[in-house]
Amino acid sequence: MKIRKLPVAILGTGNIGTDLLIKVMRSETLECVLFAGRNLSSPGMTKASLLGVPVSAKGLRGIIDMAHEISLVFDATSAADHMEHAAVFEKLGIRAIDLTPAKVGRMCVPAVNLDECLDLPNVNMITCGGQASIPLACAIAAANPQVQYIETISTIASRSAGPATRINLDEYLLTTENGLSVFSHCERTKAILNLNPAQPCVHMQTTVMAKVEDPDISATRERVLEMVERIRHYVPGYRLIIEPIAESGRLVTMVGVDGLGDHLPKFAGNLDIINCAAIAYAEAYANRLE
């Protein structure tokens, strides 16, 4: 029997923060003790208040004031803000999960490197496309060590791409490419992002393509299927659309990501997957502390 859930805080009360709140409230190992932002009348704040969660409009100050009661914080603000927050969290001894592209801490993809991240003060969740594609890239590279080049293409619904995503497309591409390289050990990588305005909204789709001489399709298939199962433990809506195939000199595999529909619509699998990854990390951390 658990005596006490891990006390966590969420900083940033936009769509990502609010969706995280719903996920934390459902968790058997996490408890949200503070939902902090800047505006008490924002939709996220209102929702949190209605759900009986303690809220603060003092942002980072709110976290500092309650530091002794908080073990872990999800930072869903912006990259520039997280750069400042990170040092404060570390000093306070609060574990930080960074959902911005600030890249302060080690990049974490739970299906690939969860264990090695559990001792670090700060982990970064990369990008939505990174969470969806890196595990597949790792599976492909594991089955085909001779891989020369890896590319990922994600298509998301226009409505799931907020102003921050739109203005930061370049950062998204470069961060995703860097994540692919670091995790797969394949130096040459490329990321592409498409926004599709179709109604009803398209669900997130991510394809990984690779250049491999004499690809081992059956080994790739085995590794990819195993990886997909591992991801489904924490992203239930992650599903294989195209099993690994060789076509036109490329190795291709494709997944779709349906969101859980907690705060964000189900089509926004891109926002859901990065939140699911953050929760998976937090729960693993909580379980280890027990």
Place this chain on the structure above:
Amino acid sequence: MPDTTQQITVCDATLRDGSHAYSHRITLDQVRAYAAASEAAGFDYLEVGHGNGLGASSLQVGESLVPDDEMLRTAKECLSNTRLSVHVIPGFATIHREIDGAIACGVELFRIGCHCTEADITQRHISHVRAAGLEAWGVLMMSHMAEPEVLLEEAKKMQSYGAQGVVLMDSAGAYFPVDVTAKIGLLEDRLEIPVGFHAHDNLGLSIANSLAALDAGARIIDGTAKGFGAGAGNAPLEILAAVLGKRKFSTRIDLYKALDAGEIAAELFAGSMPESNSITIVSGLAGVFSGFAKPVRRAAEQLGVDPRDVFFELGKRKVVGGQEDLILAVAAELAKKGGIK
């Protein structure tokens, strides 16, 4: 009647849109030979590079034989009065890697494009080009998919970011002249910057649509030599040159040299000139990006399905340019259903 004394800016997209027709295998010798012909013909801009623009060489849309910067430097050496332009799609190309690289190659005009409803993703790219003291236009691709009022709002955003022109692309070759008149007419009326049109010939209407655009007030017109471009090709520049001349629009074009440029392109790219066929017609009908023709044919062959069914299904799903990976998913799904002969 349009004001025919107004100078028309003619953009030659042969070495960019033609990249689709040539599976992105255009060589530096071909760049040299054609750039000289384009310069002689008096076209205002020559667009060069991968069919999907800077940084688009990829497994998804096809790998370029020659890197962007080599193509651009080579073209630049052959041009003096004709200015060098590139196509840029945020989501493929980044500012620091691709745009700054192209600036270093001497590119004078950046045509920053996006799917026709997503103009805000072009803000930083357009601003960056303008801040560098160079020319930037906005390009709304697949513009048959949005209503005139939506296109106007998106074009206004581009204008506010600093775009000095806006081009509507009929990327799927799906427009009818009446659509061109409505959309170009509204933009021309409500924007402060010149408006342009980029046609594809999937339904055999590229010249008719280009003329409708000019008559509705467009001051920028795109074409390619002998229509060398994606799908059934673009508005053939040599025919545009003839029509513009006969209608007494003011341009820099030398008719005979424009006709020669067409012949030169036909020789340089012999065997790959676009033609109307059942796939390009269906692509236009379904309103799917013309550049999908080759990958659809490949996937349909591999999975044993009818490429025309693939196109209609892609049209139903309202795919946008850049979603080439969905071709395989759709072809595989159709193959599984087995409802195909």
